[in-house]
Structures are given as C-alpha cells and as structure tokens.
Amino acid sequence: MPCFSQGMFYGERSMIRVRPSFYDRFFCKASRCRHNCCIGWEIDVDPETASVYQTVGGAFGKELAEKITQGEIPHFTLCPDGRCPFLNERNLCRIIQTLGEEALCDICALHPRFFNDFPGREETGLGLCCEETVRLLLEERTLSFIEESADGGEERDEWIERLASLRGDLFDILSETQLPFEKRLERCAQKLGMKLPAFEMHEWIRFFLLLERMEQSWGEMLNNLISGTEIEPDAETFNSPRYGIILSYLLYRHFLAAQTEEEARVLFAFAVLSVRLIAALDARDMTECDEHVRLFSAEIEYSDENMERICAKLRERFAFDDCI
Ligand code: SF4
Structure with missing residues (x-):
C-alpha cells in the first residue's frame, strides 16, 4: 500500500479552514443567470425560517403561508413550470425585495456553497451546479486553495x-x-x-x-x-x-x-x-x-x-x- 500506510499523526488542536482561491470572487448573477437555481429545484425551508415566515403579516404573509408546503420538511411549492413561486418575471427574488436578504431560508442564503466538516478541518466550496461557479473555476490557470488555521476546535x-x-x-x-x-x-x-x-x-x-x-x-x-x-x-x-x-x-x-x-x-x-x-x-x-x-x-x-x-x-x- 504505497499511499495510505504512511504513518503521520495529527493530534493538533488548531482548526484548518480551506476554501478554493476563487471562492471570494463569487457573486450570484441573479437575473443574469441562464440557469437560475430557483427554477427546477425543490427548495426546503429550515424550521427556524419557516417559523419566522409564519409571523409575517399582510398579503405577503398570506402568500408565504399559501406557497409553502408544510410537512416533515416545509418547502416552497413550485409553480407548474418549475419556478419558485417567489421568483418574479425578471428572475429576482420577491422575498429579498419584500423582507430583505436576511429573511432568506438557509438553502437560499447559502447556495451554491457547500460545507464539508471534519474533526479539526472545515472545507468550503462552491457547487458546480451553478454556472458562475463553473466560470470562475475554469478561469483558473491552476487550482489553488486558501488554508487558514484557527485556534481551538476538535482534535484533527x-x-x-x-x-x-x-x-x-x-x-x-x-x-x-x-x-x-x-x-x-x-x-x-x-x-x-x-x-x-x-x-x-x-x-x-x-x-x-x-x-x-x-x-x-x-x-x-x-x-x-x-x-x-x-x-x-x-x-x-x-x-x-x-x-x-x-x-x-x-x-x-x-x-x-x-x-x-x-x-x-x-x-x-x-x-x-x-x-x-x-x-x-x-x-x-x-x-x-x-x-x-x-x-x-x-x-x-x-x-x-x-x-x-x-x-x-x-x-x-x-x-x-x-x-x-
Ligand atoms: S445558479 Fe448561481 S449565479 Fe445562477 S442564480 Fe443560482 S447562485 Fe446565482
């Protein structure tokens, strides 16, 4: 076994955080996106955000209540053409327009980011299902990563x-x-x-x-x-x-x-x-x-x-x- 058997022990307690170098250059293209991620995907609403939405009053609160399917995991009820019901005709999010960006559920706020957490190591990236991520990745001449260490955390x-x-x-x-x-x-x-x-x-x-x-x-x-x-x-x-x-x-x-x-x-x-x-x-x-x-x-x-x-x-x- 030429690769796995090299014995090195990492018992340090400093946390490593890794992200690709292009990560910080990411901005969602929103209405300029050819394949908007608010079309075709069933988007789950985390319980905390779902309960915040239940406190919204007026016509928009009523619409939120009507267009979120409740159940074990609440989710936005997609329109027959697969669009999120809160995506307007210019492909902009009406939740952001009405309640502000902080009102987004976790998935909408974090997508297309992914997080791989291990003891003493957190790795973050941008998912290739997003056309802007693909563009940024393939613009790189060589793929490089930013590694930062922070005190504390679990033993590696x-x-x-x-x-x-x-x-x-x-x-x-x-x-x-x-x-x-x-x-x-x-x-x-x-x-x-x-x-x-x-x-x-x-x-x-x-x-x-x-x-x-x-x-x-x-x-x-x-x-x-x-x-x-x-x-x-x-x-x-x-x-x-x-x-x-x-x-x-x-x-x-x-x-x-x-x-x-x-x-x-x-x-x-x-x-x-x-x-x-x-x-x-x-x-x-x-x-x-x-x-x-x-x-x-x-x-x-x-x-x-x-x-x-x-x-x-x-x-x-x-x-x-x-x-x-
Ligand atoms: S696919 Fe990427 S660029 Fe397009 S709307 Fe979603 S996050 Fe934004």
Missing part, C-alpha cells in the same frame, strides 16, 4: 489528514501539465495503489441514461453522445488543462468522504469517469463546454441517489480492494 483526525495529504499529492500530479493527461491519471492511480480503470464509455453512458434525471437536456445530450461511434475525446482535447482542474475540484469536494482505502479509490474512479464523460460531451459540442460541467454536477453530484448508484456500479465492475 489522523485518517482525514492522511487523506487530505494524499489528495494534495494528487493535486500536484494533476497540475503537471507538461505530462499528457492520461499519464497524470495513471500516476494518480499508482499513488492510490490501484490500476486506472478502463471505462467502456458506451456501456457507462447507457448506465447514466438509467439514472434519476432532472433536466431533459441532460438526457438529450447523453442520447446524442451514445448515437455516435466515436465517444472518446482525442488526446489533444483531453490534454486541455480544464480536465485536470475539474478532476481536482471533484476530488476536493468528495475525496475526504472516504472511510476506507477502497472507498477512496472508488471516489477517485468516480472523478475520472466524470471527467471522461464531460470531455466526451465537449468533444461532441465545443460550444457548450461549461454547460456540460454544470449539467453533470446538477444531475449527478447533487443527487445522492445517483452518486450512490454510480459508486455501487464502479465497485461491481472493478476490484478496488486489491492493491497493486
């Missing part, structure tokens, strides 16, 4: 810190852009003590077509892709720095969730498969490259069910428990 966890250190090594390998991307993938796999899985993309796209789907255009893109004979992007396309950056960012978001060595390899394989799929879509239509990343994220990363089904199929298809 040895396993998480080992994974974070290993992930840092993978970032370094992926940033060696003088090497062909395939070579960098092989080196990463080697670092993880595994063989790089050989994906038969026709088979995998057929599988992606069976998954839970949110947007029709995702199915259309996959069907268009599978109808062609050539699915793999050519080596030159695949060497574009964007794929190293996308893969690194997927690892940033998902890799530390692994609880075992096998799971870490599965999550790496998931990230490689994802990038191969995005590159295949790009090769088919170079005019919508950023949209391919956004749709992939919305359809796959933001669906726990789809993520679980893909990881289960990866486990079924390849052996990840054996070290080479």
Whole structure:
C-alpha cells in the first residue's frame, strides 16, 4: 500500500479552514443567470425560517403561508413550470425585495456553497451546479486553495489528514501539465495503489441514461453522445488543462468522504469517469463546454441517489480492494 500506510499523526488542536482561491470572487448573477437555481429545484425551508415566515403579516404573509408546503420538511411549492413561486418575471427574488436578504431560508442564503466538516478541518466550496461557479473555476490557470488555521476546535483526525495529504499529492500530479493527461491519471492511480480503470464509455453512458434525471437536456445530450461511434475525446482535447482542474475540484469536494482505502479509490474512479464523460460531451459540442460541467454536477453530484448508484456500479465492475 504505497499511499495510505504512511504513518503521520495529527493530534493538533488548531482548526484548518480551506476554501478554493476563487471562492471570494463569487457573486450570484441573479437575473443574469441562464440557469437560475430557483427554477427546477425543490427548495426546503429550515424550521427556524419557516417559523419566522409564519409571523409575517399582510398579503405577503398570506402568500408565504399559501406557497409553502408544510410537512416533515416545509418547502416552497413550485409553480407548474418549475419556478419558485417567489421568483418574479425578471428572475429576482420577491422575498429579498419584500423582507430583505436576511429573511432568506438557509438553502437560499447559502447556495451554491457547500460545507464539508471534519474533526479539526472545515472545507468550503462552491457547487458546480451553478454556472458562475463553473466560470470562475475554469478561469483558473491552476487550482489553488486558501488554508487558514484557527485556534481551538476538535482534535484533527489522523485518517482525514492522511487523506487530505494524499489528495494534495494528487493535486500536484494533476497540475503537471507538461505530462499528457492520461499519464497524470495513471500516476494518480499508482499513488492510490490501484490500476486506472478502463471505462467502456458506451456501456457507462447507457448506465447514466438509467439514472434519476432532472433536466431533459441532460438526457438529450447523453442520447446524442451514445448515437455516435466515436465517444472518446482525442488526446489533444483531453490534454486541455480544464480536465485536470475539474478532476481536482471533484476530488476536493468528495475525496475526504472516504472511510476506507477502497472507498477512496472508488471516489477517485468516480472523478475520472466524470471527467471522461464531460470531455466526451465537449468533444461532441465545443460550444457548450461549461454547460456540460454544470449539467453533470446538477444531475449527478447533487443527487445522492445517483452518486450512490454510480459508486455501487464502479465497485461491481472493478476490484478496488486489491492493491497493486
Ligand atoms: S445558479 Fe448561481 S449565479 Fe445562477 S442564480 Fe443560482 S447562485 Fe446565482
């Protein structure tokens, strides 16, 4: 086991906070957004905000009461066309306009941010289901992160810190852009003590077509892709720095969730498969490259069910428990 067995113990009590360098440049595009996140998603209202909304009087209070479906988890009742009922015709939020930004529920206030908390380590990022995040990420020449430490907090966890250190090594390998991307993938796999899985993309796209789907255009893109004979992007396309950056960012978001060595390899394989799929879509239509990343994220990363089904199929298809 060349990667996981390096013994380093992190028992320090200083908290590490990590975020991508582009994080602080994010501003929601609001009405200028092509794919507004207030359309098509069922938005849950946290209990604290739901009770604040119940205190709002007048016509707007009545509308809030009518347009929030109560139940175990209250949520905005989407209009038949999938829009949030509080989104106006100019795609601006009427809750902000009427009650102020502080009246937003947690999801609306925080989206598209994500938070991965571990003992002694807090990692924050912006989700790729947002087109502005995709733009900011792919504007980067190399992906970099801001790490800050703060006193106190829980003791750091040895396993998480080992994974974070290993992930840092993978970032370094992926940033060696003088090497062909395939070579960098092989080196990463080697670092993880595994063989790089050989994906038969026709088979995998057929599988992606069976998954839970949110947007029709995702199915259309996959069907268009599978109808062609050539699915793999050519080596030159695949060497574009964007794929190293996308893969690194997927690892940033998902890799530390692994609880075992096998799971870490599965999550790496998931990230490689994802990038191969995005590159295949790009090769088919170079005019919508950023949209391919956004749709992939919305359809796959933001669906726990789809993520679980893909990881289960990866486990079924390849052996990840054996070290080479
Ligand atoms: S998708 Fe991103 S940019 Fe668009 S409305 Fe949502 S948060 Fe704002």
